[in-house]
Amino acid sequence: TTLATTIGGKTFDNCMMNAAGVRCQNKKDLDALVQSNAGAYVTKSATPQERAGNPSPRMHTLLKASINSMGLPNNGLDYYLDYVIRDQQKRPDSTNFLSVAGTSLEDNLAMLHQIQDSEYTGFVELNLSCPNVPGKPQVGYDFDRVHAVLEHVFDFYTKPLGVKLPPYFDLVHFDQIAAILNQYPLTFVNSINSIGNALVVDPRSEQVVIRPKGGFGGIGGAIVKPTALANVRGLALRLKPEIKIIGTGGIINGVDVFEHILCGASMVQIGTQFGYEGPALFDRLAKELTEIMAEKGYSSIEDFRGKLKTFD
Numbered sequence: 001t002t003l004a005t006t007i008g009g010k011t012f013d014n015c016m017m018n019a020a021g022v023r024c025q026n027k028k029d030l031d032a033l034v035q036s037n038a039g040a041y042v043t044k045s046a047t048p049q050e051r052a053g054n055p056s057p058r059m060h061t062l063l064k065a066s067i068n069s070m071g072l073p074n075n076g077l078d079y080y081l082d083y084v085i086r087d088q089q090k091r092p093d094s095t096n097f098l099s100v101a102g103t104s105l106e107d108n109l110a111m112l113h114q115i116q117d118s119e120y121t122g123f124v125e126l127n128l129s130c131p132n133v134p135g136k137p138q139v140g141y142d143f144d145r146v147h148a149v150l151e152h153v154f155d156f157y158t159k160p161l162g163v164k165l166p167p168y169f170d171l172v173h174f175d176q177i178a179a180i181l182n183q184y185p186l187t188f189v190n191s192i193n194s195i196g197n198a199l200v201v202d203p204r205s206e207q208v209v210i211r212p213k214g215g216f217g218g219i220g221g222a223i224v225k226p227t228a229l230a231n232v233r234g235l236a237l238r239l240k241p242e243i244k245i246i247g248t249g250g251i252i253n254g255v256d257v258f259e260h261i262l263c264g265a266s267m268v269q270i271g272t273q274f275g276y277e278g279p280a281l282f283d284r285l286a287k288e289l290t291e292i293m294a295e296k297g298y299s300s301i302e303d304f305r306g307k308l309k310t311f312d
């Protein structure tokens with residue numbers, strides 16, 4: 001049984017990796033991911049300069065969920081670009097992901113020009129869906145802005161690139177976003193980011209649980225899986241086959257990975273549970289998924305990827 005997957009002509013020996021933002025902000029965390037059984041890593045979304053992010057408490061974990069309003073704290077693009085280039089020199093056969101999340105079109109273009117002109121040959125994940133920068137509505141819900149960003153990016157960017165999208169909740173929105181994405185040579189689309197601007201209340205203290213934005217933040221964890229699977233499936237049914245799908249959201253166990261792949265994902269990312277369990281998560285998930293595949297007689301993920309059945 002193999003858990004290998006291929007995206008943009010690159011083969012990953014394991015179809016599971018971290019989600020941007022979780023245990024990937026500094027060299028220590030990234031080195032731990034390199035040492036783990038994850039098939040790849042993605043760096044914390046970068047802005048051109050380092051950012052402190054929102055005031056704490058800005059992240060809270062519940063039993064099967066997390067809420068965060070980090071506000072894009074990161075060490076700046078140079079830090080992550082330096083890390084991935086050094087790693088690429090040390091391990092030329094491994095492909096990884098560099099996430100960028102400019103708070104303006106200018107910032108996104110400046111960062112992508114810098115990456116285009118660098119010796120980095122890996123993937124870029126353009127994050128269009130951060131819900132937590134006060135005063136900055138996320139690009140992913142403004143289809144004209146998504147179109148404009150991609151138009152500008154593909155005027156000059158030639159390396160493998162994908163976008164990280166927010167969850168959509170109306171099938172018409174799946175149609176609209178897919179119609180835009182299908183116009184571009186995207187290597188992948190990653191769906192979903194956290195469900196933005198949810199609210200968690202502590203009934204004992206009668207207070208919200210995070211400081212930024214009066215307690216409003218992005219939700220992750222098991223409770224978002226039905227929305228994540230709907231977005232993975234909705235995009236899988238609409239995107240041209242050369243755009244692969246990375247499924248993110250609600251993965252706790254191997255069976256959740258299986259469901260994401262059944263819905264059409266070629267790779268999955270784990271955020272909340274990875275934050276909770278650490279790098280050993282990838283050993284557990286690989287074991288669980290391998291057992292499920294063996295039980296069902298599947299020897300590779302291509303045997304069942306996207307083959308979700310409906311009633312008709």
Ligand SMILES: O=C(O)c1[nH]c(=O)[nH]c(=O)c1Cl
Binds near residue numbers: 070071072127130133
């Ligand atoms: O607040 C954040 O840093 C953050 N938090 C999220 O849940 N998703 C994102 O894309 C980002 Cl950039």
